[in-house]
Structures are given as structure tokens and as C-alpha cells.
Amino acid sequence: MSLQYALLNDTSWQSQTDWQTPDTPFMSFAFWQALADTGAIGEQAGWLPIFVLVHRVADSQSDSSIDHADNTENHSENHSAINEAAINEAAHPVAVLPVFLKGHHRGEFVFDHSWAEAYARYGVDYYPRLVTSVPYTPITGQRLWLAKGETLTTDIIKTAIAGVDDIAQQVGASSWHGLFITPELAKIATASMSTDIDIAHLLAAQDNGLESTAIDMPILERQGCQFLWQNKDLLNDSQPFADFDAFLMTLKAKKRKTIRAERRKVAEQGISCQRKCGAAITEDDWKAFYHCYVMTYAIRGQQPYLTIEFFKALAATMPEHLMLAQALDSSGEIIASSLFLYDKPNSTNATLYGRYWGALGEYDSLHFELCYYQGLEFAIEQGLTYFDPGTQGEHKLVRGFIPTTTHSIHRIYDPRFVPAIANFCAQDREHMAQYRQQAFEALPFNADNMPAFDTNQ
Incomplete structure (x- = not known):
């Protein structure tokens, strides 16, 4: 059995199998349906959803039973071939990754405005860009829906990201951003993709008119800090x-x-x-x-x-x-x-x-x-067990909310910008680690109830 993906612009996949209960209410189908039904997501809102469906097929079926989207730039059309592929009886749904096509940064809470400005200075389009998140919701949690009986694996992540790369190529997206993801997903994604790339080689190839493939691009990680109360x-x-x-x-x-x-x-x-x-x-x-x-x-x-x-x-x-x-x-x-x-x-x-x-x-x-x-x-x-009061605010710290690491992952498709953004991410992680240490030392607990500082938390 092998994993393949299909790209869908509707939620027909929800009825194809039984899905695990998500880890937060924000990934429940009811929450997402409310967003869609009230116009919070969709083309008018600038949050155009595409769903990367990962499914398992018999090896004999893998070459013929799965089609990929060939008209992603117009999501108002019915991609019947894609939908037919997704419901092929030989295909067993495994996971779904939501991806939004966006031309802005609103409602995300992980800021990459400086990256957009850098692109603009070089006369390069930063938009559209792709985002995986719960819209308007800076809450850490799963970002894939998993079928019952499945666990998150490297193969699932790599297949889902291949689907993201496919979307990016079709719409000309500059980048993909996975926001407020779990530490588990951050670890698997960064470990499963290239982190040491030969930028000189890619740039030379580009100068010679050869396109670099998305698989050559690394997954970059950023970290942030929020405050979490523990019962x-x-x-x-x-x-x-x-x-x-x-x-x-x-x-x-x-x-x-x-x-x-x-x-x-x-x-x-x-x-x-x-x-x-x-x-x-x-x-x-x-x-x-x-x-x-x-x-x-x-x-x-x-x-x-x-x-x-x-x-x-x-x-x-x-x-x-x-x-x-x-x-x-x-x-x-x-x-x-x-x-x-x-x-x-x-x-x-x-x-x-x-x-x-x-x-x-x-x-x-x-x-x-x-x-x-x-x-x-x-x-x-x-x-x-926990109380997550939302993003930002050192005033939470002095009320017993413990500094906690947040994670986001980023995939930049233009090799000219990868070194600078990779360096920014590395410096940002170091800065945030220092900030968490300083914030931890300012916690208001007495000595007998001071939690131990966890560098991985």
C-alpha cells in the first residue's frame, strides 16, 4: 500500500470515512462549518480553502487511480476528476490537511510582513501565499484531520506537503506557512524535509533557466511564546x-x-x-x-x-x-x-x-x-488541566500563566530568499528561547510551587 494525495475544494471527504475526534474544538467540523457558512472563510474573506486529501491505495492502483488538481487557480469550478479520484473504492482516506490561498496576513498572529517587504524591494511577488491554520485562532493544536486508527507519520506529512507543493506550483505561491502547529508536527516536518541545501547550486541552476523543484526547499521552523496556566x-x-x-x-x-x-x-x-x-x-x-x-x-x-x-x-x-x-x-x-x-x-x-x-x-x-x-x-x-488565555501579553505571566513555546513551519519556494529567511528563523528561535527563560524567572510562584523550567516546553 502506498500514500497518494488529491486536492479538493469542498468538504466531500468528510463523509468518506470515520475521523478521529480532534484535539481542540477549533478543528471540529462544526467550527469549520460555522466559519464557512457565515463567510469568515471563502473567496470574499480572502481565505480560500483547499483540502489535501492523503489516502492509501494498493500499489497496483497507485499509478492510475489518483488524479491531482489541474485547475486549482479557479476554485469556483467543480473539479469532478479530483472528487472521483478521492472516492475511488481502492483509495482509503488517511488524513486531510487544510490549506488556504491568501493575499494578505490578517487573522494569522504569526507575522511575516518583513518577508513580504523584502520580496517587494526585489520586485518579486510575495502573494499569493499558502497558509495552514485555524483562521483567526492562535491556538496550538493538530492541523490535520486523521482517520480513525491512523497516527501521524513521516510518510503522511511528506505526502501532504507534496500536495501543498503542487498547489503552490499551480497558483504561483511564494510560500507555505503552518501556524500554531503541535511540537510533534514541527519535529516530523522539519526532520522529514531537507534542511541542508546547496543554495549556490540552486541559484546557478536558476540562472541557467532550470527550475528548482519544491523538494529541494527546506522546512523552516519559527518559535513563539504564549502563556499557559496549569491546574x-x-x-x-x-x-x-x-x-x-x-x-x-x-x-x-x-x-x-x-x-x-x-x-x-x-x-x-x-x-x-x-x-x-x-x-x-x-x-x-x-x-x-x-x-x-x-x-x-x-x-x-x-x-x-x-x-x-x-x-x-x-x-x-x-x-x-x-x-x-x-x-x-x-x-x-x-x-x-x-x-x-x-x-x-x-x-x-x-x-x-x-x-x-x-x-x-x-x-x-x-x-x-x-x-x-x-x-x-x-x-x-x-x-x-490547562487554561490557554490567548496570544500575547506579559500581564498573563504575573498571574500564574507559564511561558510556553509555540511552533510554526515555513516553506519558501524561491531559493534566492531561503538563506536570509532561514537565518532570520534561527535568530528568532534563539531570541525566543532567551525570552522564555527570562519570562520563566519572572513567574510569581513561591519557591515551593515553582515549576521546573523545560527548555522544550
């Missing part, structure tokens, strides 16, 4: 925290005092907070939430990426993953909202994800209360 009481044999006060007792006295003072300030403004989950979130709650959410963008003169219909779609199709924290003024009016998604509490490494926030005005310490402390209380109550 682990080292003072009590690494058991989950019994309550919020138990968590506070692991912090230095000054930090405990600061957090308690922030929570008092919220109450002293006549503000109370409440949490609702799933079906308990009403139509009026969603309207109030969206009003707050829009305000977050309005103060920056921007339009939100997501519509109220998107959030209502989540409420209809995956309510078991939703928690809404609300702040109410003294008259009972909702003045701020924060929406979280979370894994099933009994799942492995169950995590709470802080995602969408907004307030109708400026209130002292309310952001900390609604986005962090309400989330911490909920994670402790539900027995969740």
Missing part, C-alpha cells in the same frame, strides 16, 4: 487545585495581594460577574455579547472578523464547548462579556480557551476579572 498544585503532590484560594496560596504574598485587590476593585464599582454554559446562554445573551465584542474592534476603527451568526452557529452545533462570562452593573445590565471554548473535562489534557472579549466602557481591572480570574475559577471547578 497543578505542587504544594499538594501536584493535585488539581481545590479552589481559587488554593491557587492563590501558591503565589508570592505580594502577587496574592495584587490579585485580591483587583477583584475587590471590580466589586467596588458595583459590578458582579456570572458564568453561563451551553444551552443556558440565551438569545439576549448572544446579542449582548456581540455588542461588547464589536466594541473591541470599534475602538481601533476596525470591523470584526466574525459575525453574530457565527457565534449562534457555534451555540447551535457545539454548545457543550461554550462558556460565557458576563459582567453586570448595579442595575443588572450586561457591560462586558468574555466567551471561552473548552474541551470535555474528562478528555486528555482538557483545556479552557479564552477567545473573544469586549466591554462597553473602561472599568478598573474588569478585563483581568472577566478574561482570567473567571476562567481560572471555571477551569478549577471543571477539573480542566
Whole structure:
């Protein structure tokens, strides 16, 4: 049996086999369907999806049963030959990698603007570019859907990337970017592709009118830093925290005092907070939430990426993953909202994800209360293992969120730019390693509850 790929511009592959439950709610079919149905992804949004379907075929079938896309640049057409290949009875779906054709960087959170500027200075097009990510969502997780019974292997990754290279060649993409991927995927991808390339040879070949093949290009890795809270009481044999006060007792006295003072300030403004989950979130709650959410963008003169219909779609199709924290003024009016998604509490490494926030005005310490402390209380109550509050923000660090490595991988198809970008990535990794070390040393835990620094974390 061998692995082959097909390129699809629809989700017909979802019905071809049974798929594993994804590691986060953001890779659930329901989440992606909500994005598509509400226009958050698609041609108009500048997130044009293409799906690389990896499937296993008998060796006798491998030469004749699989067709690749020959008209990828026009995804509005029905690629019937591709779809027929994908559902060939001799082909067994193994994995699917989503790829977006993009002409911008919006909603990604791993920034390569300087690369685009370098291309522009040399008069070379950086667009279109290819991106594999969960749109608008800087959450680490799997980026392939795997069929039940399959595990992520080097062969699957290499086959999927061959599909990416095929797309890049057809549309003239400058690069491919896999964002917020798991450490496992980063390790397999970088190890499975060339890392030591003869740039001089490639440039000479190009000067002589010979095209270099994509397989000659390396997979480059970048690393970033986010902050992740762990529900682990080292003072009590690494058991989950019994309550919020138990968590506070692991912090230095000054930090405990600061957090308690922030929570008092919220109450002293006549503000109370409440949490609702799933079906308990009403139509009026969603309207109030969206009003707050829009305000977050309005103060920056921007339009939100997501519509109220998107959030209502989540409420209809995956309510078991939703928690809404609300702040109410003294008259009972909702003045701020924060929406979280979370894994099933009994799942492995169950995590709470802080995602969408907004307030109708400026209130002292309310952001900390609604986005962090309400989330911490909920994670402790539900027995969740982690709390991922979202990207950026050293203010998370001093509230007990531990610096954690994020990974992205990048494939540059023009050999003239590979050395400089590879050097940038190497220096960036070194800088981020130093930053994580410094951030770790600034953690607010007392000596008895200070976690060990993990250089690989």
C-alpha cells in the first residue's frame, strides 16, 4: 500500500470515512462549518480553502487511480476528476490537511510582513501565499484531520506537503506557512524535509533557466511564546487545585495581594460577574455579547472578523464547548462579556480557551476579572488541566500563566530568499528561547510551587 494525495475544494471527504475526534474544538467540523457558512472563510474573506486529501491505495492502483488538481487557480469550478479520484473504492482516506490561498496576513498572529517587504524591494511577488491554520485562532493544536486508527507519520506529512507543493506550483505561491502547529508536527516536518541545501547550486541552476523543484526547499521552523496556566498544585503532590484560594496560596504574598485587590476593585464599582454554559446562554445573551465584542474592534476603527451568526452557529452545533462570562452593573445590565471554548473535562489534557472579549466602557481591572480570574475559577471547578488565555501579553505571566513555546513551519519556494529567511528563523528561535527563560524567572510562584523550567516546553 502506498500514500497518494488529491486536492479538493469542498468538504466531500468528510463523509468518506470515520475521523478521529480532534484535539481542540477549533478543528471540529462544526467550527469549520460555522466559519464557512457565515463567510469568515471563502473567496470574499480572502481565505480560500483547499483540502489535501492523503489516502492509501494498493500499489497496483497507485499509478492510475489518483488524479491531482489541474485547475486549482479557479476554485469556483467543480473539479469532478479530483472528487472521483478521492472516492475511488481502492483509495482509503488517511488524513486531510487544510490549506488556504491568501493575499494578505490578517487573522494569522504569526507575522511575516518583513518577508513580504523584502520580496517587494526585489520586485518579486510575495502573494499569493499558502497558509495552514485555524483562521483567526492562535491556538496550538493538530492541523490535520486523521482517520480513525491512523497516527501521524513521516510518510503522511511528506505526502501532504507534496500536495501543498503542487498547489503552490499551480497558483504561483511564494510560500507555505503552518501556524500554531503541535511540537510533534514541527519535529516530523522539519526532520522529514531537507534542511541542508546547496543554495549556490540552486541559484546557478536558476540562472541557467532550470527550475528548482519544491523538494529541494527546506522546512523552516519559527518559535513563539504564549502563556499557559496549569491546574497543578505542587504544594499538594501536584493535585488539581481545590479552589481559587488554593491557587492563590501558591503565589508570592505580594502577587496574592495584587490579585485580591483587583477583584475587590471590580466589586467596588458595583459590578458582579456570572458564568453561563451551553444551552443556558440565551438569545439576549448572544446579542449582548456581540455588542461588547464589536466594541473591541470599534475602538481601533476596525470591523470584526466574525459575525453574530457565527457565534449562534457555534451555540447551535457545539454548545457543550461554550462558556460565557458576563459582567453586570448595579442595575443588572450586561457591560462586558468574555466567551471561552473548552474541551470535555474528562478528555486528555482538557483545556479552557479564552477567545473573544469586549466591554462597553473602561472599568478598573474588569478585563483581568472577566478574561482570567473567571476562567481560572471555571477551569478549577471543571477539573480542566490547562487554561490557554490567548496570544500575547506579559500581564498573563504575573498571574500564574507559564511561558510556553509555540511552533510554526515555513516553506519558501524561491531559493534566492531561503538563506536570509532561514537565518532570520534561527535568530528568532534563539531570541525566543532567551525570552522564555527570562519570562520563566519572572513567574510569581513561591519557591515551593515553582515549576521546573523545560527548555522544550
